[in-house]
Amino acid sequence: AAGVIQSPRHLIKEKRETATLKCYPIPRHDTVYWYQQGPGQDPQFLISFYEKMQSDKGSIPDRFSAQQFSDYHSELNMSSLELGDSALYFCASSGYRDRARGAFFGQGTRLTVV
């Protein structure tokens, strides 16, 4: 079965640079979430989209933005990168009414800022 696809899997950037992470949700899933997991931390909710509209916002810094496109894929844009942005970034998708299963997660993008 198709899963959530994230690219790239690994990314190394320098401070103050920009990074773009991509997410391709499971087909027919209408909700996409972005989470950030720092070392030894729990995943922190950043932002979500429902039917291509931003639906909920968590602890996303102003330097970050995201959007969902007409084909339902989503991109997380990160500017003015800081060392503290180094983390695992997960994308997850779900069917809006399928709450019992929460969301399906991708394998994550490991961002390292040097």
Next chain:
Amino acid sequence: DQQVKQNSPSLSVQEGRISILNCDYTNSMFDYFLWYKKYPAEGPTFLISISSIKDKNEDGRFTVFLNKSAKHLSLHIVPSQPGDSAVYFCAASLGYSNSGYALNFGKGTSLLVTP
């Protein structure tokens, strides 16, 4: 402010015995609780969930118990197998949302099942 808490960062259990992972929450508006399993270098994988209208849900070797009055849930794995060794995250979502159900995660418990 951590609304979902897993106070045991690690747990070691012998193969064949019961593993009990605990989770506490503070927000009484949470109405769905989930457990995720995570291996290194992989995303969290859904394991089992429970609605706040229930106090128990069972799926094979995995059972989740919910005590709403105590704002506490637990995951029981019986019998434990070495392949269960992973980090287990407790998560919860709010009962009201007009746009999706973001998950609030605990910090995880690392389970090690020894042969």
